[in-house]
Amino acid sequence: MSLQQLSKDYQQQVDQALELLINQAADIATELQQAMHYSTFNGGKRIRPLLVYLTGMALDVEQDKQHAPACAVELIHCYSLVHDDMPAMDDDDLRRGKPTCHKRYSEATALLTGDALQSLAFEALSQSPYLSAHQIVAMVKVLAHSSGIAGMAGGQAIDLLSTGKELSLQQLKNMHEHKTGALIRASVQMGALCSTEVSAKQLKALDNYAQNIGLSFQIKDDILDIEADTQTLGKQQGADIQLNKVTYPALLGLDGAKAMASQCHDNALDSLSLFSTNADPLRELSKYIITRNH
Numbered sequence: 673m674s675l676q677q678l679s680k681d682y683q684q685q686v687d688q689a690l691e692l693l694i695n696q697a698a699d700i701a702t703e704l705q706q707a708m709h710y711s712t713f714n715g716g717k718r719i720r721p722l723l724v725y726l727t728g729m730a731l732d733v734e735q736d737k738q739h740a741p742a743c744a745v746e747l748i749h750c751y752s753l754v755h756d757d758m759p760a761m762d763d764d765d766l767r768r769g770k771p772t773c774h775k776r777y778s779e780a781t782a783l784l785t786g787d788a789l790q791s792l793a794f795e796a797l798s799q800s801p802y803l804s805a806h807q808i809v810a811m812v813k814v815l816a817h818s819s820g821i822a823g824m825a826g827g828q829a830i831d832l833l834s835t836g837k838e839l840s841l842q843q844l845k846n847m848h849e850h851k852t853g854a855l856i857r858a859s860v861q862m863g864a865l866c867s868t869e870v871s872a873k874q875l876k877a878l879d880n881y882a883q884n885i886g887l888s889f890q891i892k893d894d895i896l897d898i899e900a901d902t903q904t905l906g907k908q909q910g911a912d913i914q915l916n917k918v919t920y921p922a923l924l925g926l927d928g929a930k931a932m933a934s935q936c937h938d939n940a941l942d943s944l945s946l947f948s949t950n951a952d953p954l955r956e957l958s959k960y961i962i963t964r965n966h
Contacts, residue, residue, distance in 0.1 A: 679722055689796075704788060708789055711785055711789065712746070715769070726863070726954050726957060728867070744794065744811070757772040844923060853889075857882040877947070880940075884940040895933070898921055
């Protein structure tokens with residue numbers, strides 16, 4: 673089955689599961705529930721849930737075990753986007769071609785939306801009937817670590833403090849390894865933890881894969897901010913330049929940034945050398961990341 677078909681099938685599965693989770697709150701606070709739904713079903717590519725499923729596929733894991741971690745990591749991602757778009761952060765008006773949550777509703781509702789999505793992520797993990805208590809605790813630890821000060825939140829803090837300042841390539845990589853890469857690594861780790869037989873060697877190889885695609889994902893985003901137009905991006909083209917942010921093309925030049933993304937792809941493929949053809953979709957996903965146009 674092609675990556676495109678797998679992506680479509682898995683997106684349908686995670687969308688159904690997310691719909692059920694969010695609808696649980698329909699009778700509590702109507703506008704907040706609507707804002708949660710709006711911010712979760714806004715045309716996202718579901719890359720992180722896809723990583724959970726494809727990692728599980730590489731390890732012959734039953735799909736039922738993967739639904740909760742797939743939903744959890746996507747809910748964390750969606751919450752982060754809602755907060756990142758707010759005036760105190762990146763102050764964006766568009767997200768995937770639609771008004772951002774605080775523009776569609778209000779800043780107060782957007783703040784609560786992010787909070788509620790974050791809480792729902794851990795609730796989704798905790799109530800899975802297909803995972804053992806040991807697996808759930810391990811996944812909660814991974815997800816909390818990757819979204820807190822040692823991961824996504826810490827990376828965002830570094831980003832905010834770095835705006836308008838000069839950064840070295842290593843400093844830029846460090847920022848994005850936390851801000852973007854940590855949650856991508858968590859997606860792969862949680863997919864692997866769905867297996868009760870995954871080895872330490874396999875976990876290390878998969879984590880190395882995740883590190884490389886996380887970096888190539890950010891590099892490609894920086895490239896698209898220059899090469900793609902606003903309509904294709906679904907957000908304001910050139911936003912990074914306007915905000916005076918340090919990017920990979922700014923440090924390496926456009927060709928240099930493309931070469932670095934390509935090297936990350938090669939490294940990701942090397943990391944999967946000990947896996948069978950069951951990991952081919954992971955290999956294809958790495959290629960998609962550096963060739964996508966939005």
